[in-house]
Amino acid sequence: MTTKSASSPNAGAPDFCAGMHSFGAPWPDFDTHGSHPAIADKARAISDTRSPDAAYQTLLMADALRYVTLQMCASKASGHPGGFASSAEAYAALVMLGHTHIVTEVGHHAPGFYSAMFLDGSLEGLGIHTMTDLMARFREQHGLLGHLSGAIPGILAPAGPLGQGQHFAMAGALLHPGVLFPLTIGDGGLGEPYVLSAIKHFHTSYPGTTNFLPTLIWNGFSQEHHSMVSRLSNEGMRRYFEAHGFERVVLVDAKDFDDAGQAGDYVDSTRFSFARRLAFVQAVLEAADVAARSALDGTLTAFILKQLKGAGVHAHGAKSHNLYPGDTLDKPQIEAALAARALSPAAWALVRENFARAGGGPAAKTMVTETTLELADLGAFPLHKYAATEKAVPSTAVGALVAWLGGKDRRFVVTNADGNEASGLKNINDALKIRHPTADPLYNQEPSGQVYEPLSEDACAGLAAGLALFGGRSLWLSYESFAINGWPIFQTVTQAMAELRRRTPSVVGLFTAGALEQGRNGWTHQRPEIENYIAAQMRNGNVYLLFPPDANAAQAAYEYAATSWNKGMVIIASKSPLPIHMTMEAARRAVREGAAILYEGADGRRGRVVLAVAGDMVLLSVFAAKERLEAEGFGVRIVALVNPRQLYQARDVAAETVAEPDLSFMGDQEFGRLFDGDRIVAISGGPSGPLEPVLVRAKAPLRATLAWRRGDTTASPSELLNLNGLDADTIVARVLAMDE
16 A cells, blocks of 8 residues: 655655655564664674565665666656666665675666665765655756766766676775675676676686676566577576686576466566565575675675566566656556555665665765775886987887886786787886786796786776776776777776766876888778777867877876876877987976977978977878978978877866866967967878867968878888878978968
């Protein structure tokens, strides 16, 4: 029996219940099993998983989560209640056991996670105190995003694209031994991209770090159809996990408790008799405890809950996945589902108390990501100052700094899918060692190494980004051509960092082996277009794309990136020996300010030509063109675009909206000193996106752009430069053509 709160407020309802659509009658035996919270005062968890009180109150918590999730979504006729609904018993069991550091791989579980943060009081930090507030702020700007965000108090990590949550769980486990990080995974996205294979490689590399618990919510459906693993038997699913290195798989199947005669392999536990519901949640509670203890004791463990998608809400299967515009609070199916899940005022008070005690307090006060992780002090970077007469490999110069930093901070991790030696970074392997169970000095392999080398950019970017988000230092190394395969989580994390309420080290990437260095490998290795992707993100406010023109500037760029906070920093650096153009002092200044003059000749009778360049190897063509342009009567200035983000004007970038904002954009006077001229040619060794900040501000009446066009198999970099119109002849011809 239920009552509408709008027409007859329930006496004794806690304040946070204001705005609840329905209240229910007390459950049977509430006076016996609900007289006091199962989590005792000042305790972090229940004391006995076999206690009838614990099971009873875990079931109350599960239905409370379902209720809040559905009413919140229905208030906007939007959002995704179905997938989380089938996880409610698992989530509630983990909370009652005190394991509240829960992350997810499923962005569509966001409403359920927000419901948990509402019920434990964490959302009060956003001014959300009541159900009315929760509905008003759901899926609104400065409120609760449609998919999880680390900006929400108590939420550990973002979740949107599938296949990212496992990286956050593993990073958390690595940085915080002894804390369990449960990870909910949906069977609809189980293989996208490669959730279990990422875990398998991590476990091979870090066999002692098992304090994360993949929790599969096996409900038979994806967003719009049956999941691709829906036809596996229970034994088949066990084998699937075991094939990926899991030593223990704990599975609870709701079908084993069904007394409602439901057809099919997947059933809704909320349709069982009350006694069987209690038996089911008792089994979930005990299984979750077994799995959690196993994971914390050093065994790679998975927990699987098999229950029909949409259990306890308005619909079943894929039809429960999301609400449509007509699915409002007054629709019969929504009203009926809320009435079935509605709790009594006393039950709501009990649920709130258990949530607030679990794990030591509300998530907003107890999550490891709510405080800044203490880091090793680095001191001054040992920069090697190359002389102008030298040639040096930029990536190798950075490698020496990476090796030094890893020695100062033993939690620092370097990730690379293609092998450091191939990028001129063997010095990193020499110093920090590749983490591998097979010790082999020939290959710099040691079980305790700091270099993580799965052959997957997703796995590399994922662990590096996860570590940075959770407060640690890391570096993702990649070929420029292949980095796009790991970029989605880098993008997710940089956005999350922009929203964080705490300081955390920037996520840093070093992309080598640029397109111009990959002639003999052909177009498969000549894909620099990721530079355009990153360039577009520079307007976000906390994403930086750095183009050091030589080994001095490459070191300065890494120092700048590694000592920054809450940003995404990508350095594009060559693995080939190149001339030194800048002193270390000039390089450090250019990295901070955005650009620097590499050469300026005398005035010419035909006016001043500014060659504005993003890249390093392409400077070989630019300096060759300079000689010929001066012979043609032009004065020439060559400007390196070292940090083009700083060359925007403040109004172009959302810098004021991000955490740890950097508002030090180049002023008009300095910009004019660098880029004013009669003609400007903006040149990139990659695509043209990084040139935009110069082209939108430059005042030269005559302008042109030269950038990467396409790849091909060539015998030398010069041949590839010619193919792309980045050779000296083309640069000169483009300047002369401006007179036509």
